[in-house]
Every structure is written in structure tokens, then in C-alpha cells.
Amino acid sequence: xxxxxxxxxxxxxxxxxxxLWPYLLIAPTVLGAVALLGYPLVRNLLISVQEYxxxxxxxxxxxxxxxANYREVLADPEFWExxxxxxxxxxxxxxxxxxxxxxxxLMLQRLGRAMRLLVTSGLVLAWASPVIATTTxxxxxxxxxxxxxxWFLTRLGFASFEGFSWTADGxxxxxxxxxxxxxxxxxxxxxxxxxxLLTVPAELHESARLDGAGGWRIFRSVTLPILRxxxxxxxxxxxxxxxxxxxxxxAITGGGPHDATTTLPVYxxxxxxxxxxxxxxxVVSTLTVLLLLAVLIPYLRQLLxxxxxx
Amino acid sequence: xxxxxxxxxxxxxxxxxxxxxxxxxxxxxxxSRLPLNTGALIVFVLAAFPVYWMILTAFKPxxxxxxxxxxxxxxxxTLEHFATAARADGFAQFWRNSLLVTLTCVVLALVxxxxxxxxxxxxxxxxxxxxxxxxFVAQVAPWxxxxxxxxxxxxxxxxxxxxxxxxxxxxxxxxxxxxxxxRSFLTGIPVELEEAARVDGxxxxxxxxxxxxxxxxxxxxxxxxxxxxTAWNEFAFANMLIIKNQDDRTxxxxxxxxxxxxxxxxxxxxxxxxxxxxxxxLLFLVLQHRVAAGMAGGAVKG
Numbered sequence: 001x002x003x004x005x006x007x008x009x010x011x012x013x014x015x016x017x018x019x020l021w022p023y024l025l026i027a028p029t030v031l032g033a034v035a036l037l038g039y040p041l042v043r044n045l046l047i048s049v050q051e052y053x054x055x056x057x058x059x060x061x062x063x064x065x066x067x068a069n070y071r072e073v074l075a076d077p078e079f080w081e082x083x084x085x086x087x088x089x090x091x092x093x094x095x096x097x098x099x100x101x102x103x104x105x106l107m108l109q110r111l112g113r114a115m116r117l118l119v120t121s122g123l124v125l126a127w128a129s130p131v132i133a134t135t136t137x138x139x140x141x142x143x144x145x146x147x148x149x150x151w152f153l154t155r156l157g158f159a160s161f162e163g164f165s166w167t168a169d170g171x172x173x174x175x176x177x178x179x180x181x182x183x184x185x186x187x188x189x190x191x192x193x194x195x196x197l198l199t200v201p202a203e204l205h206e207s208a209r210l211d212g213a214g215g216w217r218i219f220r221s222v223t224l225p226i227l228r229x230x231x232x233x234x235x236x237x238x239x240x241x242x243x244x245x246x247x248x249x250x251a252i253t254g255g256g257p258h259d260a261t262t263t264l265p266v267y268x269x270x271x272x273x274x275x276x277x278x279x280x281x282x283v284v285s286t287l288t289v290l291l292l293l294a295v296l297i298p299y300l301r302q303l304l305x306x307x308x309x310x
Numbered sequence: 311x312x313x314x315x316x317x318x319x320x321x322x323x324x325x326x327x328x329x330x331x332x333x334x335x336x337x338x339x340x341x342s343r344l345p346l347n348t349g350a351l352i353v354f355v356l357a358a359f360p361v362y363w364m365i366l367t368a369f370k371p372x373x374x375x376x377x378x379x380x381x382x383x384x385x386x387x388t389l390e391h392f393a394t395a396a397r398a399d400g401f402a403q404f405w406r407n408s409l410l411v412t413l414t415c416v417v418l419a420l421v422x423x424x425x426x427x428x429x430x431x432x433x434x435x436x437x438x439x440x441x442x443x444x445x446f447v448a449q450v451a452p453w454x455x456x457x458x459x460x461x462x463x464x465x466x467x468x469x470x471x472x473x474x475x476x477x478x479x480x481x482x483x484x485x486x487x488x489x490x491x492x493r494s495f496l497t498g499i500p501v502e503l504e505e506a507a508r509v510d511g512x513x514x515x516x517x518x519x520x521x522x523x524x525x526x527x528x529x530x531x532x533x534x535x536x537x538x539x540t541a542w543n544e545f546a547f548a549n550m551l552i553i554k555n556q557d558d559r560t561x562x563x564x565x566x567x568x569x570x571x572x573x574x575x576x577x578x579x580x581x582x583x584x585x586x587x588x589x590x591x592l593l594f595l596v597l598q599h600r601v602a603a604g605m606a607g608g609a610v611k612g
Contacts, residue, residue: 022435025425029485030441032422033448036482043459057465104353107346115350122357128594129361130543132562133587137364140576148363148380187357237450244454247545251566265454269550272458285455292452303446307439 041289048282057278065279073283078259079267083291086243086263089178093242096182098235101189106219108194120191127187135251138180142166170260173253177261180248185241189234196230197223229302236299243292264288364587367580368392375577391577395585398571398578400557400564405585408561411473412541415480416534419488422481423533427492428518432501449486457550464551471555479547484537491536495529496522531597539590561586 048069050062073079104123108116126134142149144165153161166172200223208218246265249255255262255270262270264284272281367375371388374381395401429435430442460479461470469475499522507517545562552558564571565586572578 019435022429022433022438025429025433026441028422029426029445029489032482032485033444036478037448037451037456040456040459040463043463044456047459047462052462057462060466107349107353110346111350112343112347115347119350119354119357122354124594125361125591126357128539128590129364129587130539130562130590132543132545132565133364133583134360136565136568136579136583137360140367140580141360141363143574143576145574146376146380146576151380183356183360240450240452244452246454247543247562247566250549251545265457265546268455269457269546272461273550278458278462281458285452285458288455289452292455296447296450299450300443300446304443307442 044282044285047278048286050279052277052279052282054276057276069279069283073280073287079284082259082262082264082267089174089263090239090243093178093181093185094235094238096178097185097189097238097242098231100182100186101234102193102231104186104190105193105197108190109197123187123190126183127191131184131247132251134184135180135248138176138183139252142176167253168257170257173257173261177249177252180252181242181245184248185238189238192234193227193230196227200226229306232302233299236295236302239295240292240299243288243295264291361587364580364583367576368584370577372577391575391581392585394572394575394578395582398582400559401582401585403557404559404561404564407473407558408542409589411477411480411560412538414477415484415541416537418477418481419484419537420492420530420534423485423488423492424530426489427496430489431493431496445486445489448482449490451483451486453483454546457546460547461550469551471552471558473552473558475551476544476548476560479551480541480544483544484540487540488533488537491533492526492529495526495533498529499525535593535597538593542590 047062049065049067050056051065051069052062056062104119108119111119141147144150144163147166149166150161150164153164164172166176204222205218208222213221243263244265245263246269249261249263249266250269253261255266265288268281268284268288271284272278366382366384368391369387369389370381370384371386371390374384426441426445430438464470464475503521503525504514504517507521508514512520543562544560545566548560548563549566552560552563565582568579568582572582
């Protein structure tokens with residue numbers, strides 16, 4: 001990281017062509033966004049209105065199909081089943097993540113120095129570990145034979161968990177994935193919210209206490225309003241993150257058993273890769289983007305509002 | 311982040327210096343501490359146990375791994391599983407691939423983002439708001455929805471099965487975040503410092519290089535750390551775009567199919583996971599203080 005050439009600051013001639021400098025500086029970023037983000041999005045839209053299968057992929061002669069692909073996907077009951085499952089998956093995970101994250105942040109605030117350091121290190125450890133590594137670890141924890149979780153549950157008296165295969169049962173596989181995603185996400189929420197809590201002036205707490213407010217009342221009327229903008233941003237990020245989640249599901253269950261863990265991204269991937277119906281996969285992707293927009297718009301509005309305040 | 315916390319009122323004598331929290335009345339402390347600390351311990355164990363279990367399993371002798379009652383504290387350690395993992399077909403190659411793609415993408419993103427962040431933080435120009443909005447939108451781009459068009463585009467342009475394709479995509483995935491973070495770090499460095507240097511005879515570029523860039527170092531480190539994690543972890547595109555040429559696979563894809571490689575040899579699997587997590591955890595350990603300071607600096611902006 002010594003000294004990356006500051007492309008923009010070579011300013012000997014800068015004085016003369018100053019009006020152009022900002023645009024030269026952002027040009028690579030804009031170019032990258034257009035070529036690597038804008039174009040694929042447009043191409044996705046295009047594929048979704050073409051007839052695009054294995055043959056078209058090889059020959060490169062896809063014909064226009066109008067909205068036929070959209071009609072095909074929307075008429076498929078399986079698609080609606082997947083949408084329902086994706087929404088339920090997102091809701092369950094996000095609620096758990098936000099509630100647990102907030103509780104841990106509030107707890108961190110009240111801990112003594114040593115305990116806080118201990119818990120923060122644990123959280124950072126969980127947060128920093130690569131997703132695929134921890135996904136693999138969870139497969140080991142929940143392994144049917146020799147898995148710690150089965151051993152623990154059996155010890156607790158649930159004998160039916162002896163040798164229980166978590167990935168063979170739809171609900172059980174879903175539970176494992178929820179636990180994994182929650183475990184991976186809570187540290188980020190807790191640490192970010194805790195950092196935001198530190199910015200709440202102590203005087204506010206004090207005066208609220210002097211006015212006779214109780215703990216819950218202080219939380220609701222003092223802490224919460226200050227946390228709200230940060231909370232909103234994290235909430236949107238988590239919704240997006242959970243909704244888009246692919247690697248964990250694909251690695252642990254591949255969407256099974258019997259599609260019990262197939263969410264929209266997994267569904268789109270499967271249609272494209274195993275059925276070679278790239279057109280239908282593109283339709284599902286487009287619909288996914290449209291669904292996500294509902295979350296993205298409030299998120300961007302909040303960001304822009306903060307931007308304007310500066 | 312830790313540095314920013316003042317002692318939690320245990321020492322009232324220090325309160326006047328940094329009164330972040332009201333000192334608790336001493337009489338209320340003992341009853342409220344025990345459940346709180348128990349809760350804290352539970353959170354710590356839940357957060358740390360999977361990582362601990364990964365590392366422990368990687369070092370445990372096979373008989374202990376296969377014991378009916380799990381061994382939570384090993385009696386002897388072995389490097390045998392690491393040897394198995396390192397000997398596995400192509401492991402070293404995939405490790406190198408991952409490192410190459412990740413480092414290239416991080417450096418590329420830093421250089422490009424530094425320019426953009428400078429333009430946004432330091433210069434006034436028409437279209438600035440629009441550009442910032444574009445970056446924000448790009449930051450939350452639904453990448454998983456772009457797998458199919460990326461596959462088709464890569465196939466059309468003969469870029470399938472090639473590491474540079476992955477590098478470019480990872481560059482774009484990390485770029486928006488890098489711009490946003492670097493900008494907030496730059497905003498935190500008073501522009502007056504640069505101006506003072508220019509009054510003293512520095513050119514604009516000298517002022518930036520000698521004054522701002524050293525102050526920006528923690529920001530660059532923090533940002534590159536998160537870029538590194540993102541690229542090192544990426545699975546979906548690597549899984550979709552590297553198909554035929556198995557030599558060009560990256561670690562996440564390889565690790566996700568561990569059962570094909572190791573079967574139910576959990577010791578070797580966990581050793582491979584540990585080796586995969588190692589660079590990130592090491593970076594975190596080394597950079598932790600700078601990152602914490604940097605993040606605090608970034609958070610206080612404005």
C-alpha cells in the first residue's frame with residue numbers, strides 16, 4: 001500500500017486544464033460501471049425477451065420472443081412457490097439478525113472493559129472468517145455422524161437427533177441455513193450499532209434519568225431516535241444481503257432437498273445451468289432486481305438525505 | 311472501535327476527561343452484573359465456537375475427531391491434516407489463483423477509487439451529485455442476478471475459464487465500496503493541511519503525496535482489507551465462469567466441493583478451511599489497530 005500513483009494529483013499542468021480534471025479522475029470508475037455493471041444489466045433484460053437456450057448460446061442467433069418468457073415464468077406455480085419461500089427466508093433471517101444484533105449492541109454498551117473486549121473479539125472473529133470457510137464448518141457442526149450439534153441435542157435428551165441428517169429434511173436444512181446466515185450477520189450489525197451508540201451524548205441519558213425516565217423509556221425516547229438513520233441503513237443492507245444469498249445455500253443444500261431451500265437466486269441459477277434455459281433464468285433475475293428495488297429505493301433516499309446534510 | 315470507548319464509569323476519577331456514559335451508581339452494580347456477564351459469555355461462546363471448532367478439528371488426531379464423545383480440549387496436536395490438505399490435488403495452485411485474483415483486484419480498485427474519491431471529496435464540479443448517486447447504486451448492485459448475462463457475455467467474448475475475467479468482476483464489485491470509504495476518509499483530513507503545504511511551495515501533487523497520502527494510509531489499509539475479504543470470499547461468479555479449465559479454479563469453489571476431495575475426512579476439510587481463512591484472519595490481526603482507528607476516523611466524519 002506504499003504509494004499508489006495518485007492519478008489525479010499530477011498537477012503541474014493541472015492549473016490550466018483544471019475544468020477537465022474531475023472528469024478524468026472519475027472516468028475509470030464510470031467506464032468500469034458502464035462496462036461491467038450497466039452492460040450486463042441491459043444484456044440480462046435483452047436475454048429475457050429473446051429465445052435463448054443451449055443452441056442459441058452456441059450459434060449466437062437468438063431471436064426476439066417478446067414477453068413469452070415472462071408469461072411462461074409467471075404462469076409457473078413453482079415460481080410463485082419460490083417467491084413465497086424467498087420472502088419468508090428474508091423476513092425470518094432479517095428479523096432475527098436485527099433483534100439479536102441490537103440486543104448484543106446494547107449489551108456491549110453496558111459491559112465492563114474486559115468483558116467487552118472479549119465479546120468484541122469473538123464477534124470480530126466470526127465476522128472476519130470467510131463465508132465459505134464457515135459454511136464448511138457448519139456442515140461439520142451439523143454432520144449427521146460425529147457432528148457436535150447432534151451430540152449436544154442427544155445429551156440434552158432429544159434422542160431422535162442421534163445420527164439425524166440435517167440436510168435430508170426440508171425444514172431441518174432450512175433451519176441450518178437460517179442459523180448460519182444469522183451467525184454470519186449478527187456481528188456486523190452488533191458492532192456497527194454499538195459504534196453508533198457511542199455517539200449518543202451521555203448528557204442526554206443523564207438528563208433523561210434525572211427526569212425520572214426508566215431504562216425502556218430512555219431507550220425509546222433517547223437512544224432509538226439517534227440510532228434510527230443507522231438502523232435503517234443496516235436494515236436495508238441486511239435485507240439485500242439475505243435476499244441475494246447464494247453461496248451458503250448452494251454449498252450446503254444446492255437448493256434441496258426437494259427444493260425446500262430454493263430461493264430466487266438459486267432458482268435462476270438452476271434454470272440457467274441445468275436446464276440451459278438462459279432466457280427464463282434472465283426473466284427470474286430481472287424479476288429479482290425489480291423486487292429488490294422496493295428495498296433499494298428507501299435505502300438510497302436515506303443515503304442521499306445524509307449526503308445533503310453534509 | 312475499541313479505542314473509542316471510555317472506561318465505563320468504573321473509575322469516576324477519570325470521568326471529567328471523557329464522560330461518554332453516566333457513571334453508574336455503585337449500589338446498583340452488583341445485582342445487574344451477573345446476568346449481563348453470563349449473557350456476554352454466551353454470546354462470546356456462540357460467536358467464537360464455530361471458528362474454534364474449525365481450528366481445533368484441523369489440529370486434532372483422527373481418533374479424537376472420531377470419538378463418540380467430542381473432545382473439546384485436545385490432549386495432543388497433529389499437523390497431519392494440514393499435510394493431507396496441502397497435498398490435495400491442485401490445492402497450492404488454487405491458493406495461488408485466489409491470491410493473485412484478490413490482490414490484483416484490490417490494488418486496481420484502490421488506484422481507480424483514489425482518483426474518484428479525490429474528485430468527489432476535494433473538487434467541485436458539475437455532475438458530482440449524479441456521480442455519487444451512481445456509486446451508491448453500484449454499491450448495492452444485485453450481483454447474483456447478473457450471473458447469467460455475465461456467463462453469456464464471457465462466452466461470447468471468449469473470456470470463460472480465465473482468471474482475468476474474475477479479476478475484472480471482483481474489481482467492479484469492490485470498487486463502489488472503496489470509493490465511498492476512501493471519500494469519507496479523505497473528507498476527514500482537513501484540506502487546510504494541503505493548502506498550507508502549497509503555500510510553502512509544494513505543487514498540488516506534491517502536497518497530496520507528502521501530506522494527505524500518509525494521513526490516508528489507515529484509510530487505504532482499512533478499505534483494502536474489506537476489498538480483500540470480498541474478493542477472497544467470492545463464490546458465485548467463480549463457480550459459474552470457471553468450468554472447463556479446472557486449473558483456474560479459486561479456493562472457495564474448491565472448498566465448497568470438499569466432499570469430492572476429502573470424502574468424510576473432517577480433519578483434512580477443516581485444515582483446508584483453516585488455510586483458506588488464514589490470510590483474512592492474519593490481515594485482521596495485523597491491521598486491527600489501524601483499521602479500528604481508521605474506522606473511528608471514518609465514522610466521525612463531518
